Amino acid sequence: xxxxxxxxDKQLLGNDEERMGKVDGIVxxxxxxxxxxxxxxxxxxxxxxxxxxxxxxEAIEALERRWGIRQGPMRIPWERVRTTGTDVGVDVDAxxxxxxxxxxxxxxxxxxxxxxxxx
Amino acid sequence: MQVALGIVTSxxxxxxxxxxxxxxxxxxxxxxxLLWAIALAATCLIFLIEMSGRLAAxxxxxxxxxxxxxxxxxxxxxxxxxELIVDFLVLAAEIGGACFAxxxxxxxxxxYWALPVALAAWLALWKGxxxxxxxxxxxxxxIALCFVVAAVQLHPRGRDVGAGFLPSLPQHHAPNYxxxxxxxxxxxxxxxxxxxYSSGAVEEEWTEDNLVTNxxxxxxxxxxxxxxxxxxxxxxxxxxxxxxxxxxxxxxxALVLTRAFPYWGFLLFGVxxxxxCFGAALEIGMNIAYVPSQALGWNWSENVKxxxxxxxxxxxxxAIFGAALLMLVGVDPIELTRFSMAFTVLILPLIVLPLxxxxxxxxxxxxxxxxxxxxxxxxxxxxxAFVLALVAIPLEILGGS
Numbered sequence: 001x002x003x004x005x006x007x008x009d010k011q012l013l014g015n016d017e018e019r020m021g022k023v024d025g026i027v028x029x030x031x032x033x034x035x036x037x038x039x040x041x042x043x044x045x046x047x048x049x050x051x052x053x054x055x056x057x058e059a060i061e062a063l064e065r066r067w068g069i070r071q072g073p074m075r076i077p078w079e080r081v082r083t084t085g086t087d088v089g090v091d092v093d094a095x096x097x098x099x100x101x102x103x104x105x106x107x108x109x110x111x112x113x114x115x116x117x118x119x
Numbered sequence: 120m121q122v123a124l125g126i127v128t129s130x131x132x133x134x135x136x137x138x139x140x141x142x143x144x145x146x147x148x149x150x151x152x153l154l155w156a157i158a159l160a161a162t163c164l165i166f167l168i169e170m171s172g173r174l175a176a177x178x179x180x181x182x183x184x185x186x187x188x189x190x191x192x193x194x195x196x197x198x199x200x201x202e203l204i205v206d207f208l209v210l211a212a213e214i215g216g217a218c219f220a221x222x223x224x225x226x227x228x229x230x231y232w233a234l235p236v237a238l239a240a241w242l243a244l245w246k247g248x249x250x251x252x253x254x255x256x257x258x259x260x261x262i263a264l265c266f267v268v269a270a271v272q273l274h275p276r277g278r279d280v281g282a283g284f285l286p287s288l289p290q291h292h293a294p295n296y297x298x299x300x301x302x303x304x305x306x307x308x309x310x311x312x313x314x315x316y317s318s319g320a321v322e323e324e325w326t327e328d329n330l331v332t333n334x335x336x337x338x339x340x341x342x343x344x345x346x347x348x349x350x351x352x353x354x355x356x357x358x359x360x361x362x363x364x365x366x367x368x369x370x371x372x373a374l375v376l377t378r379a380f381p382y383w384g385f386l387l388f389g390v391x392x393x394x395x396c397f398g399a400a401l402e403i404g405m406n407i408a409y410v411p412s413q414a415l416g417w418n419w420s421e422n423v424k425x426x427x428x429x430x431x432x433x434x435x436x437x438a439i440f441g442a443a444l445l446m447l448v449g450v451d452p453i454e455l456t457r458f459s460m461a462f463t464v465l466i467l468p469l470i471v472l473p474l475x476x477x478x479x480x481x482x483x484x485x486x487x488x489x490x491x492x493x494x495x496x497x498x499x500x501x502x503x504a505f506v507l508a509l510v511a512i513p514l515e516i517l518g519g520s
Binding site: 004008009010011012018019020021022024043045048051052085086102103104106107110111112114116117118119 | 178180184187188191192193195196245246414415416417418419424425426429430432433482483
């Protein structure tokens with residue numbers, strides 16, 4: 001498997017096939033005398049922003065903490081990866097995970113206050 | 120039935136502020152001479168739309184999905200940003216077109232219509248489903264066929280019309296001529312049409328069984344759509360060109376139907392412009408939410424309640440009211456359209472080039488990958504797009520005024 005070709009930037013699908021972001025980053029753990037191994041997949045605006053600008057990423061993380069949205073990006077242990085290919089399926093309850101932190105925040109604070117949002 | 124609906128949808132999607140205003144200008148300034156540009160751009164579009172639909176039906180991924188996943192965020196960030204800017208400008212131009220139509224019909228200045236039009240568009244997206252919006256826009260959009268009726272009633276000479284399909288050099292106003300070619304390509308090969316079409320195919324849960332429908336819809340739908348655009352040009356060439364009218368505002372263009380329909384031509388033009396621009400605003404509004412949602416992997420669908428897709432709905436909400444603000448401060452919709460069409464051509468190579476990689480990827484398309492003809496066409500389109508992109512800005516400066 002090629003990590004960049006087959007995993008990075010692919011669609012993440014949760015348990016119920018819910019779209020829960022793209023694979024925005026891959027975290028490797030280095031081991032003495034042995035090849036590195038994949039520890040986590042990361043998803044979230046700040047991980048993606050880090051690929052463009054470190055300062056932008058820090059600004060997003062600061063905003064997310066100040067507004068109580070989440071404490072950093074979502075990390076999914078590699079052991080939870082079910083499938084790879086055109087999509088990456090993971091064993092995660094997407095809607096209740098921090099991948100949906102912005103979705104929940106905007107739904108509760110903005111969208112549900114607009115008439116007709118729940119119908 | 121599905122093909123018929125697809126064709127009707129395509130006609131409505133094809134005819135909007137960009138194609139109406141560029142066809143009016145082309146016919147008024149150069150007679151039938153620029154018909155070839157519409158035919159060429161429409162032929163390219165047929166191939167691009169077929170590929171977008173095939174990608175969605177086979178892989179369940181839209182174009183924006185596939186570009187990010189296959190070419191990575193480092194590449195995608197450029198066309199993604201460019202497409203969002205173009206979509207936003209075109210959305211503002213469509214809202215502006217609808218507002219101008221209301222000004223023609225009521226006499227009340229177009230700025231006053233910006234917020235009501237935006238509110239109506241937002242409400243349709245907030246409460247509607249993909250299918251309901253598509254069917255509504257499509258059926259109302261058939262009013263554009265009045266241009267076909269007008270073109271037939273005016274009895275253009277077949278030889279003159281036929282000559283327009285052969286590319287020829289202009290005898291006067293060369294920069295303006297080539298700028299109109301760029302604008303026609305920009306208005307016809309809108310990036311939003313490709314992603315919107317593939318998003319629609321995913322919304323409607325197309326599978327490999329829909330590939331024949333997809334091919335027929337692309338061919339006949341875009342074919343008929345371009346026929347309507349050509350009829351706008353023909354009517355303009357027969358009515359406005361002999362009078363020496365240059366279409367610099369919609370008021371000048373509004374007289375175009377009065378010879379074929381003496382009593383209600385003006386009203387018909389206003390209603391057609393209103394319906395087509397409003398319909399296009401709904402489609403672009405949806406697409407402007409589809410593109411970032413798909414690029415970032417959010418849950419997206421026009422078929423669920425807003426509270427279940429908060430990010431998706433807030434993107435189109437912000438875009439629609441932001442675009443209306445441009446009209447509210449008095450930006451001229453025709454000028455904005457002219458600029459957006461040139462900008463569209465500028466980004467076209469970035470949008471089309473990834474198709475060469477994606478449409479040949481076995482993991483996405485399995486045995487339905489591009490054949491040699493489709494690949495050759497993509498290469499030709501990319502080449503054409505590169506040339507047009509290089510000349511778009513110099514021509515905008517020389518010929519756009």
